[in-house]
Amino acid sequence: MPASAEKIQLVNPLVPEKGKIIKVLRETPDVKTFHVTTAKGKPFVPMPGQLAMLSLFNIGEAMFSVTSQGERHLEFSIKKTGLLTDALHEADEGQTIGIRGPYGNGFPLEMLKGKDLLFIAGGIGLAPVRSLINFCLDRSGDYGRMQVIYGARTPADLCFKEDLFQNWPSQGLEVNVTVDQGDENWSGPVGFVPSYLEELNPEPEGKIVVVCGPPLMIKFTIQSLDKLKFEHKAVVTTLEKRMKCGIGKCGRCNLGSTYVCLDGPVFTLAQLDQMPVEL
Amino acid sequence: MKKITKEKLALFWELLARRATLYLPLQEDGVVNFAPWKNGARVNLRENSLVPPKNVFFPQAETYLRFQTGAKKLQLESLEPEEEFILFGVRPCDVASFTILDKVFLEEPVDGLYAKRRRLGTLVSLGCNEPGETCFCTSFELEPAFAPGADVMVWDMGEFLLWEAQSEKGDELTAKINELLDEAAPEESASALSLRNTTAAGEAAAGCQQEWNTAGLQEVLRGKFNVELWEKLYHRCLGCGICTYLCPTCHCFDIQDFSRGLEGERFRCWDSCMFAEFTLMASGENPRPTQKERVRQRFLHKLLYFPSKYGLYACVGCGRCVRKCPVHLDITQVMEPIK
Numbered sequence: 056m057p058a059s060a061e062k063i064q065l066v067n068p069l070v071p072e073k074g075k076i077i078k079v080l081r082e083t084p085d086v087k088t089f090h091v092t093t094a095k096g097k098p099f100v101p102m103p104g105q106l107a108m109l110s111l112f113n114i115g116e117a118m119f120s121v122t123s124q125g126e127r128h129l130e131f132s133i134k135k136t137g138l139l140t141d142a143l144h145e146a147d148e149g150q151t152i153g154i155r156g157p158y159g160n161g162f163p164l165e166m167l168k169g170k171d172l173l174f175i176a177g178g179i180g181l182a183p184v185r186s187l188i189n190f191c192l193d194r195s196g197d198y199g200r201m202q203v204i205y206g207a208r209t210p211a212d213l214c215f216k217e218d219l220f221q222n223w224p225s226q227g228l229e230v231n232v233t234v235d236q237g238d239e240n241w242s243g244p245v246g247f248v249p250s251y252l253e254e255l256n257p258e259p260e261g262k263i264v265v266v267c268g269p270p271l272m273i274k275f276t277i278q279s280l281d282k283l284k285f286e287h288k289a290v291v292t293t294l295e296k297r298m299k300c301g302i303g304k305c306g307r308c309n310l311g312s313t314y315v316c317l318d319g320p321v322f323t324l325a326q327l328d329q330m331p332v333e334l
Numbered sequence: 335m336k337k338i339t340k341e342k343l344a345l346f347w348e349l350l351a352r353r354a355t356l357y358l359p360l361q362e363d364g365v366v367n368f369a370p371w372k373n374g375a376r377v378n379l380r381e382n383s384l385v386p387p388k389n390v391f392f393p394q395a396e397t398y399l400r401f402q403t404g405a406k407k408l409q410l411e412s413l414e415p416e417e418e419f420i421l422f423g424v425r426p427c428d429v430a431s432f433t434i435l436d437k438v439f440l441e442e443p444v445d446g447l448y449a450k451r452r453r454l455g456t457l458v459s460l461g462c463n464e465p466g467e468t469c470f471c472t473s474f475e476l477e478p479a480f481a482p483g484a485d486v487m488v489w490d491m492g493e494f495l496l497w498e499a500q501s502e503k504g505d506e507l508t509a510k511i512n513e514l515l516d517e518a519a520p521e522e523s524a525s526a527l528s529l530r531n532t533t534a535a536g537e538a539a540a541g542c543q544q545e546w547n548t549a550g551l552q553e554v555l556r557g558k559f560n561v562e563l564w565e566k567l568y569h570r571c572l573g574c575g576i577c578t579y580l581c582p583t584c585h586c587f588d589i590q591d592f593s594r595g596l597e598g599e600r601f602r603c604w605d606s607c608m609f610a611e612f613t614l615m616a617s618g619e620n621p622r623p624t625q626k627e628r629v630r631q632r633f634l635h636k637l638l639y640f641p642s643k644y645g646l647y648a649c650v651g652c653g654r655c656v657r658k659c660p661v662h663l664d665i666t667q668v669m670e671p672i673k
Contacts, residue, residue: 065414065446065450066444066446067398067412067414068443068444068446069398069399069589070398070399070410070412112403112408112591113403113591113598114591115589116589136616136617137617138616139616140616151403151404151407151408295615296613296621297612297613297615299588300587300589302443303438303441304445305587305589305602306585306605306635307586307607307613309639311559312639333622333631
């Protein structure tokens with residue numbers, strides 16, 4: 056019975072901050088980008104690849120990667136795929152929201168410095184990679200040649216079309232886009248990302264690969280990278296897990312003794328090779 | 335060392351309960367569990383509780399946020415524990431479980447809810463005279479009749495309880511109830527030590543009947559992620575989760591919202607790695623798709639992952655999972671072939 060009990064200050068890291076959706080942009084039929092701000096402005100300053108827990112009260116919380124940020128807001132590109140994301144897709148500008156973060160390690164910026172960078176993404180997997188691409192483009196002197204290989208199911212499912220076809224190429228980024236299935240207006244490559252990657256046949260020398268996408272796409276992309284002789288320590292990926300707390304306590308996002316929310320979500324393949332694989 | 339005679343116990347509970355909420359092992363409908371003491375409650379100091387006392391520090395369900403919501407307005411009210419309490423009668427194995435939970439909840443970023451309860455509570459441990467038939471705390475180098483992590487250590491000597499404060503909080507509590515305590519005679523104090531020795535030595539009547547040799551287990555399990563044992567072991571697991579709910583060291587939780595109209599609350603509650611939904615993602619992907627991966631996660635978490643991260647096994651040998659598993663997946667037996 057501590058005499059000082061009434062003085063004990065509780066900091067509950069599970070309590071979110073009050074935020075607001077100030078802008079909603081449609082990226083694809085099932086992906087929207089949400090701009091979120093709080094009374095104090097930007098909720099926090101995330102590094103590329105870091106995460107935030109968003110919540111709609113009454114429905115619940117889920118973890119999302121921050122895809123971009125402005126002076127006073129954070130941006131999240133979210134695919135409609137479950138209870139919370141269905142509700143988010145119904146939300147209008149002005150909708151109140153809970154936000155807490157940042158969580159996770161983010162991309163290994165020091166490791167990328169001075170290297171050529173190959174970004175490979177599938178579908179909504181471009182959302183976390185985009186935060187890194189824009190970060191590197193803003194500091195292009197620190198990096199070598201940069202290239203993006205991106206694929207989606209159909210041309211309509213391509214996220215961030217303005218970046219892919221205008222902003223990034225105009226900043227000197229080589230952008231290679233493929234779709235699983237074309238349409239009457241699509242004249243670009245058709246096929247899955249791994250085979251497109253093999254066709255483009257990038258040289259592993261001096262290059263770091265950053266890959267993110269659905270689990271199957273990652274699996275086959277890694278097989279292709281192996282064929283192309285990329286070393287596992289030069290391949291970086293960012294993982295997705297069900298998360299509740301974001302602070303290494305709720306016990307569900309672990310790979311062995313490594314918690315994806317704390318120690319990840321970004322790992323090199325060489326690191327993952329050392330862990331029990333539950334992906 | 336102090337003592338209190340058993341005739342004074344009813345008075346003693348009343349006095350303690352006046353100081354703070356008093357949690358005791360209470361018997362109701364034949365089941366012993368920790369609950370707040372009320373006049374007339376039946377205190378059982380012979381058996382350990384069915385549900386571990388971790389729920390006093392880490393409640394099975396705990397609301398930490400109230401909200402009022404509308405499309406354009408939102409009010410949040412953060413809730414926190416305020417109540418001082420005394421947790422009396424915790425067995426040394428369960429006291430050791432708090433050291434394990436502390437590793438998880440008190441490391442940065444600190445879990446405020448748990449941390450505050452730890453500070454609001456005074457922990458009184460009761461040494462075991464006769465450990466139960468599924469106990470194996472000595473396998474983890476714990477003493478059945480001694481808990482170094484408790485604020486006060488108590489031993490049941492038949493006619494009286496011996497009482498020894500072990501921390502500043504323990505001293506404070508002792509001072510507050512001093513009127514009911516007597517000085518123990520030197521030979522009485524010595525009897526506590528001899529109880530410690532007999533139970534620790536594992537003598538027939540008093541010691542842990544189950545002895546599981548855990549020496550080097552962590553090293554043995556390294557690299558055993560894909561062995562055949564896991565293919566066999568899970569078939570009889572029903573995925574009921576009782577092992578995790580009754581485990582004093584299991585700390586996994588879920589977070590959910592509950593609402594009525596525009597008002598609601600956010601709470602966390604115990605969850606279990608035995609359940610399919612535990613790791614299921616909205617996309618339909620599940621990194622632990624079958625009971626095989628879930629059973630493996632439970633055993634390897636306790637015996638390999640946790641010790642790799644924190645330096646100690648996440649098992650204290652309380653024996654609850656052994657006793658209550660409906661298909662007898664006994665942790666002390668099933669891990670043997672892997673050696």
